Amino acid sequence: MIVYILCFILFLVGLYGLITRRNLVKIVISLSIMEFSIFIFLVLIGYIDGGIAPIVSEKIINPEYVDPLPQAMVLTAIVIGLATTAMLMSIAIRLYRKYKTFDIRVIKNLKG
Amino acid sequence: MNSLIPLFIILPLAVAFIIPIFGKLTDYFAKTITPIMLLILCFFSISLLFNSNQESYIIGGWQPIDNIPIGIYLVLDGFSKLILCIISIIGFLVSIYSISYINKYTSENNFYTLFCLMIAGMNGVVLSGDIFNLFVFLEISVIASYALVAFGVGKNELEASFKYQVLGNIASFLILFSVALLYWQTKTLNIADISNILKTHEGSALLTFTQIFLITGFGLKAAIIPFHAWLPDAHSSAPSPVSAMLSGVLIKAIGVYVLIRLFFNMFVFTYEIGVVIAVLGTLSMIIGSLLAINQWDIKRLLAYSSISQIGYIMLGFGIGMMILSKGGKESIAVLAIAGSLFHMVNHSVFKGLLFLGAGAIEYRTNTRDMNQLGGLAENMPITSTTSLGASMSISGIPPFNGFFSKLIIIIAAVQGKFYLLAFLAVIVSIITLAYFLKFQKSVFYGKNKNFTDIKEVPFAMSFSMIVMLILCVGLSILAIPSIREVILDQAVNSLINVDEYINLVIKN
Amino acid sequence: MQGMSLIVKKVAQLMAGLIFIYGIYIIVHGHLTPGGGFAGGALIAGSYILAILAYGSDTIKLKKEETGTSLTESISILFALMMAVAGFFIGTKVFFNNYLPAGKIGELVSAGVIPLYNIFIGIEVAAALLTIFLALIIYKEEIEG
Numbered sequence: 001m002i003v004y005i006l007c008f009i010l011f012l013v014g015l016y017g018l019i020t021r022r023n024l025v026k027i028v029i030s031l032s033i034m035e036f037s038i039f040i041f042l043v044l045i046g047y048i049d050g051g052i053a054p055i056v057s058e059k060i061i062n063p064e065y066v067d068p069l070p071q072a073m074v075l076t077a078i079v080i081g082l083a084t085t086a087m088l089m090s091i092a093i094r095l096y097r098k099y100k101t102f103d104i105r106v107i108k109n110l111k112g
Numbered sequence: 113m114n115s116l117i118p119l120f121i122i123l124p125l126a127v128a129f130i131i132p133i134f135g136k137l138t139d140y141f142a143k144t145i146t147p148i149m150l151l152i153l154c155f156f157s158i159s160l161l162f163n164s165n166q167e168s169y170i171i172g173g174w175q176p177i178d179n180i181p182i183g184i185y186l187v188l189d190g191f192s193k194l195i196l197c198i199i200s201i202i203g204f205l206v207s208i209y210s211i212s213y214i215n216k217y218t219s220e221n222n223f224y225t226l227f228c229l230m231i232a233g234m235n236g237v238v239l240s241g242d243i244f245n246l247f248v249f250l251e252i253s254v255i256a257s258y259a260l261v262a263f264g265v266g267k268n269e270l271e272a273s274f275k276y277q278v279l280g281n282i283a284s285f286l287i288l289f290s291v292a293l294l295y296w297q298t299k300t301l302n303i304a305d306i307s308n309i310l311k312t313h314e315g316s317a318l319l320t321f322t323q324i325f326l327i328t329g330f331g332l333k334a335a336i337i338p339f340h341a342w343l344p345d346a347h348s349s350a351p352s353p354v355s356a357m358l359s360g361v362l363i364k365a366i367g368v369y370v371l372i373r374l375f376f377n378m379f380v381f382t383y384e385i386g387v388v389i390a391v392l393g394t395l396s397m398i399i400g401s402l403l404a405i406n407q408w409d410i411k412r413l414l415a416y417s418s419i420s421q422i423g424y425i426m427l428g429f430g431i432g433m434m435i436l437s438k439g440g441k442e443s444i445a446v447l448a449i450a451g452s453l454f455h456m457v458n459h460s461v462f463k464g465l466l467f468l469g470a471g472a473i474e475y476r477t478n479t480r481d482m483n484q485l486g487g488l489a490e491n492m493p494i495t496s497t498t499s500l501g502a503s504m505s506i507s508g509i510p511p512f513n514g515f516f517s518k519l520i521i522i523i524a525a526v527q528g529k530f531y532l533l534a535f536l537a538v539i540v541s542i543i544t545l546a547y548f549l550k551f552q553k554s555v556f557y558g559k560n561k562n563f564t565d566i567k568e569v570p571f572a573m574s575f576s577m578i579v580m581l582i583l584c585v586g587l588s589i590l591a592i593p594s595i596r597e598v599i600l601d602q603a604v605n606s607l608i609n610v611d612e613y614i615n616l617v618i619k620n
Numbered sequence: 621m622q623g624m625s626l627i628v629k630k631v632a633q634l635m636a637g638l639i640f641i642y643g644i645y646i647i648v649h650g651h652l653t654p655g656g657g658f659a660g661g662a663l664i665a666g667s668y669i670l671a672i673l674a675y676g677s678d679t680i681k682l683k684k685e686e687t688g689t690s691l692t693e694s695i696s697i698l699f700a701l702m703m704a705v706a707g708f709f710i711g712t713k714v715f716f717n718n719y720l721p722a723g724k725i726g727e728l729v730s731a732g733v734i735p736l737y738n739i740f741i742g743i744e745v746a747a748a749l750l751t752i753f754l755a756l757i758i759y760k761e762e763i764e765g
Binding site for chain 2: 018024027031034035038041042045069070073076077080083084087088091092094095098099107108109110
């Protein structure tokens with residue numbers, strides 16, 4: 001039970017960074033931290049008490065594996081998160097070249 | 113013929129990866145192969161629409177064990193067929209339009225690659241029968257659209273793309289969190305199987321929690337109030353063919369479609385969720401149109417009016433859900449849902465046409481400010497005629513198609529005794545007419561101040577606009593009951609009869 | 621971009637080779653242990669990026685490398701797609717079918733066509749990550765002259 005509360009605390013840390021930080025790169029890092037908390041939550045769902053890692057071998061007889069499906073989901077989701085972070089960082093680098101600063105209080109051209 | 117369903121995903125994906133290899137050798141490779149591929153998909157989807165054969169396709173051939181599905185399924189029923197037609201037809205017309213428009217930018221190979229990836233992702237979302245597969249294809253199409261919004265790298269486009277990305281990222285992991293919660297409760301990822309298991313669950317608090325997170329996540333993708341903050345910036349700064357695709361197809365295929373599929377076919381109807389969806393729809397209708405009155409930028413006005421029209425669609429679905437959950441008369445709910453589906457088809461056609469017209473104006477005059485334009489009707493006859501037709505259609509003037517779909521939604525609201533909602537829908541329609549008259553007068557009619565020597569747009573752009581105007585007038589025949597039964601009623605039936613969806617996947 | 625000091629170069633020389641071999645191990649054993657194409661591809665890209673960062677980007681021709689990795693990515697995805705479409709014609713005529721013979725559970729050469737998919741997807745992920753990295757370096761070199 002306490003591990004789920006720790007996941008939630010990690011999510012809140014990411015949310016705090018997203019709301020209060022003014023630097024573009026820190027916003028990107030906070031979004032990454034929020035995503036990682038969801039991945040940890042997903043892997044914890046498939047845990048069975050006393051289970052072993054799902055690796056097939058001949059020497060283990062009558063094994064009780066933990067659920068391998070959330071692990072496959074998290075592998076795919078990690079690569080998707082990587083692609084999203086790469087996209088965000090390229091736009092942040094281009095914005096730095098145009099505005100010469102990373103501060104979001106200066107980048108406010110579109111209004112209304 | 114039906115066993116060729118995966119072609120909808122294979123063809124755009126293959127073309128998207130062939131273009132970087134051969135695009136460096138010849139000049140016109142990307143411009144010719146994308147419209148040809150989309151034309152093939154167009155014919156295929158229209159033939160599937162009239163074939164009236166629903167089917168599910170198992171990828172990899174993993175047959176179910178003990179009636180429990182273990183593979184990834186692609187399910188094609190009435191609702192998916194309708195959205196596939198919309199994606200293919202609007203995608204084909206926009207890709208022909210961008211043959212001339214893309215001359216303003218460099219690196220056109222990258223544009224067509226991203227465009228094909230976006231279409232492959234949307235087709236995957238519409239066809240998928242498994243929630244995690246839906247999430248993966250959702251991410252493919254959304255990441256391609258982030259890059260397309262920032263395509264001309266100026267200051268406004270980059271800022272709009274960054275705002276769009278941050279909010280879209282939050283939406284994506286709210287959706288992933290809901291998928292995790294659903295897996296925790298039901299231990300399976302197949303939509304039909306989850307529907308089977310949830311029929312015997314009572315309504316627990318965790319289930320309502322999951323539903324609220326799903327409404328938030330997909331509401332951010334569909335730009336319902338109060339999740340609309342990214343839409344005016346992103347849709348007004350993108351290049352015009354991309355705006356037409358985003359506003360006409362993307363927010364419906366990955367926002368409204370998934371929300372309706374999950375709430376009608378997967379969860380059990382409850383009255384409270386119907387109230388939530390109807391209230392969100394009404395708020396979007398009113399606030400979207402009130403914010404659009406004061407805009408002086410053409411594409412920002414069109415983006416705010418998109419929010420308003422999506423509110424109409426959600427209102428129709430909300431009324432249907434409220435009536436069905438209380439066990440009321442089923443014919444009224446069928447009318448409301450059919451009106452919403454018809455309005456989805458109509459909105460993609462006339463909003464696409466309006467954005468393409470705005471792009472044509474920008475192509476010739478290089479400005480989007482309504483204060484500087486005026487009197488363009490003599491210089492650009494085709495653009496002004498098609499834009500006038502689309503404006504009359506969105507305001508609800510007969511005989512264009514917008515009138516019939518709004519009429520069906522208002523009649524369904526009156527028959528179901530929701531008099532306040534019907535009154536608000538009529539008022540919003542009048543406000544829509546007001547700001548579109550302002551748009552037409554200040555851009556096309558009036559005195560021509562600065563642009564007296566511009567010509568009409570090239571042939572590729574005007575071809576797409578004329579075909580869309582013909583579709584605007586022609587789609588009003590869908591209101592006639594005999595034609596409506598062929599096209600719309602199979603979609604409505606697949607939403608209301610949940611057992612039909614389950615029987616496509618779990619054949620017992 | 622200049623390289624780093626001598627110690628970093630020597631250690632990167634040793635570690636890049638080891639990480640590359642470990643990445644190939646994760647890809648090839650994808651049907652027996654957790655991992656597979658995605659994770660192994662990220663590891664292989666990591667070993668290349670370590671070598672480029674330690675020795676500096678002045679030692680490679682950036683434009684040629686970037687066209688090379690972009691072409692590798694497109695070709696390996698097309699190979700994977702062609703193998704999936706070949707399932708339409710062989711065996712039980714379904715997309716993504718498993719049409720090579722499945723051997724004993726737990727052996728390296730078993731489970732039909734899955735190890736081949738892992739290899740192609742691993743090459744593709746590594747090439748994609750390298751293309752992103754090289755594109756960002758080229759952009760920085762262009763702006764700073």
